[in-house]
Amino acid sequence: xxxxxxxxxxxxxxxxxxxxxxxxxxxxxxxxxxxxxxxxxxxxxxxxxxxxxxxxxxxxxxxxxxxxxxxxxxxxxxxxxxxxxxxxxxxxxxxxxxxxxxxxxxxxxxxxxxxxxxxxxxxxxxxxxxxxxxxxxxxxxxxxxxxxxxxxxxxxxxxxxxxxxxxxxxxxxxxxxxxxxxxxxxxxxxxxxxxxxxxxxxxxxxxxxxxxxxxxxxxxxxxxxxxxxxxxxxxxxxxxxxxxxxxxxxxxxxxxxxxxxxxxxxxxxxxxxxxxxxxxxxxxxxxxxxxxxxxxxxxxxxxxxxxxxxxxxxxxxxxxxxxxxxxxxxxxxxxx
Ligand code: KG4
Ligand code: ZN
Numbered sequence: 001x002x003x004x005x006x007x008x009x010x011x012x013x014x015x016x017x018x019x020x021x022x023x024x025x026x027x028x029x030x031x032x033x034x035x036x037x038x039x040x041x042x043x044x045x046x047x048x049x050x051x052x053x054x055x056x057x058x059x060x061x062x063x064x065x066x067x068x069x070x071x072x073x074x075x076x077x078x079x080x081x082x083x084x085x086x087x088x089x090x091x092x093x094x095x096x097x098x099x100x101x102x103x104x105x106x107x108x109x110x111x112x113x114x115x116x117x118x119x120x121x122x123x124x125x126x127x128x129x130x131x132x133x134x135x136x137x138x139x140x141x142x143x144x145x146x147x148x149x150x151x152x153x154x155x156x157x158x159x160x161x162x163x164x165x166x167x168x169x170x171x172x173x174x175x176x177x178x179x180x181x182x183x184x185x186x187x188x189x190x191x192x193x194x195x196x197x198x199x200x201x202x203x204x205x206x207x208x209x210x211x212x213x214x215x216x217x218x219x220x221x222x223x224x225x226x227x228x229x230x231x232x233x234x235x236x237x238x239x240x241x242x243x244x245x246x247x248x249x250x251x252x253x254x255x256x257x258x259x260x261x262x263x264x265x266x267x268x269x270x271x272x273x274x275x276x277x278x279x280x281x282x283x284x285x286x287x288x289x290x291x292x293x294x295x296x297x298x299x300x301x302x303x304x305x306x307x308x309x310x311x312x313x314x315x316x317x318x319x320x321x322x323x324x325x326x327x328x329x330x331x332x333x334x335x336x
Pocket of ligand 1: 014136137138139140163164165167168179180181182183184185271272273274275276277302303304
């Protein structure tokens with residue numbers, strides 16, 4: 001084992017190009033280039049994302065190295081997001097990481113993006129195991145039981161849309177740009193969450209479904225606009241607050257059930273939607289009521305970032321889990 005372990009980490013699974021340097025499990029730098037090109041299309045355009053990653057990756061890595069005060073000779077291993085994500089986007093990060101590792105003869109570490117979202121908690125905190133994590137992002141909604149850093153099990157997930165997708169689709173219906181989650185959050189903060197009622201999907205076990213709420217909001221808005229064409233303008237804050245409230249209720253119901261059934265008191269949220277102020281507040285309140293110790297990553301570690309890839313890479317390094325140069329990215333991946 002070298003004296004100092006410096007992991008260069010690359011994240012490129014969707015529309016954020018990010019690079020980080022993690023030294024002995026401590027984040028020295030974390031650079032994120034958010035791609036603005038998608039805003040006007042109402043969603044991520046895969047081809048454009050790949051092209052933007054290609055343009056961003058060298059400057060982002062250079063910035064991360066400079067910020068960390070390290071150079072190529074200091075790097076011990078290269079970690080990258082192998083899956084899941086947009087295949088063209090993943091390919092850019094994977095090819096960069098492979099080339100870097102081969103040129104410098106460094107070990108290569110393939111990282112599962114969803115596992116990394118969970119381990120983002122360990123960047124600045126130290127949750128105790130067993131730890132329960134609700135991971136809510138634009139592509140996934142999962143309840144993960146963590147018995148150790150790399151010993152994780154998905155015990156519940158969405159059977160259709162992700163929670164982030166529900167936020168983004170609501171935002172689109174209300175005429176907001178992509179990604180609409182943060183804007184819905186902002187409007188919701190000033191709205192009446194009890195004004196409009198939307199049905200909650202009843203799912204088995206710890207699973208979720210968010211496609212129903214999207215449809216009911218669509219019909220609700222259509223009917224209201226028939227009576228009053230200015231309905232959305234007049235009630236945008238109340239609509240955002242009411243839908244957000246319903247999504248949070250659905251998420252929390254399953255999280256509470258899982259924590260109760262498994263007797264777990266260390267509970268966290270991760271992924272882009274964990275930046276939502278309503279969800280953060282509800283988790284804290286629930287924690288106080290139920291005696292949980294709650295964990296919420298710092299904002300920049302909630303949405304996609306390379307620091308979480310680096311921390312996962314570090315734990316894989318300690319266990320000697322490396323990949324060979326034949327490793328290839330995968331859009332979908334089974335949980336390891
Ligand atoms: O984890 P993430 O950055 O990327 C994926 O892996 O998908 O999550 C992005 C998702 C988007 O759907 C975005 O709208 C949502 O997280 N999001 C939010 C907030 N900030 C980001 N949703 C609700 N409230 C927020 N404040
Ligand atoms: Zn993500």
